[in-house]
Amino acid sequence: MKRFANKVAIVTGGGSGIGLACxxxxxxxxxxxxxxxxxxxxLTEALHGLPADRVLTVAADVSERPDCDAVxxxxxxxxxxxxxxVNAAGMNLVGKIHETTDEDWEACIGSDLSGVFYMSRAAIPHLMQSKGAIINIGSVSSLGGGWSHAAYNAAKGGVANLTRSTACDMGRFGVRANTVAPGLTVTGMVDGIMEDEALLEKAWERIPLRRAGQPEEVAAAVAFLASDEAQWITGIVLPVDGGQTCTDGGPEWGK
Structure with a gap:
């Protein structure tokens, strides 16, 4: 399928993981x-072999507003x-609320939430012209709390509600905004979990499909929401999580 022929996308966090898959x-x-x-x-290493005439790489820290404007x-x-x-840039931060330093809090909120705001605000005037779409990469943590991820959960919860607000504000201009909320996905952000058999066993108790997702599976959902096939969808948080959010509780990793 060539659903995006003649269209232009920005993907943040595109050097690895879900962003690169998107x-x-x-x-x-x-x-x-x-x-x-x-x-x-x-970026250069990850994108080796991709069509140079259709790719532009820009080094940027999305927690810094000028960098977002520059992208x-x-x-x-x-x-x-x-x-x-596609706002895919982000970081994972493990830490209970009383263990989270000011520096950790600011780094996580800056990367995971402020970056979504800065990028969206900068891109919206152009998306209004194209009647385009914003897809934010949230998390199952966008939908509920969890243990040992105070800053991360706060940031991803903020992403979900920022998405809803964006959908409300921009719908009249034909701009859609949605969040994809991955569950446990095989990226560098979860290496510690994937290498810990005890944590994985806890995870499988909460994930009906009893496996981790792949970045490409998340990217498939992103592509759908970005496409014209999803023109009547805005303001949603779409779990892509192997069924985790249909169970009776959230993840207990690190409880």
Missing amino acids: ARRLLDEGARVVISGRSQKR VAAAVERFGRIDTL
Whole structure:
């Protein structure tokens, strides 16, 4: 399918994990993609072999507003428009509330929540012209609390409600906003869980499909919500979690 032929997407956090899978999926379906990440070296390595004429990489820290403005400006300068924004940049922070330092809190909120706000605000004038879509990468933590992730849970809960507010504010202009909420997904952010048999056994008790997801499975949901097939969908939080959120409780990792 070439659902994104002649369209332009920005993907933050595109150097690895879910962000990279989203960038590759959109490229496979015909998009021109601007991919940002903190490390230009990592971006260059991750994107080796992708079509150079349809890819632009921009090193940026989404917790810094000027960097976000620069990513949007680079996209418009290179490709002339923006149709889709995928906010996939983020960090995981393990820590109970009384263990979370000011520095940890600010870093997590900056990366996971403020970056979504800064990128969305910068891109919206262009998305209004294209009647485009914003897809934010949240988490099952967008839908409920959990143990040992105070800052992360707060940030991802904020992403869900920021998405709803964006959908309300921008719907009249034809701009859609949705959140994809992955469960346990095989990325570098969860290496500690994937290597701990005891934690995995707890995870399988909460995940009916009894396995972790793959970044490409999350990217498939992102591509659907970004496509014209989802034109009547806005303001939702879509769990992509192997059924975790249909069980009677959230994750107990680290309880």
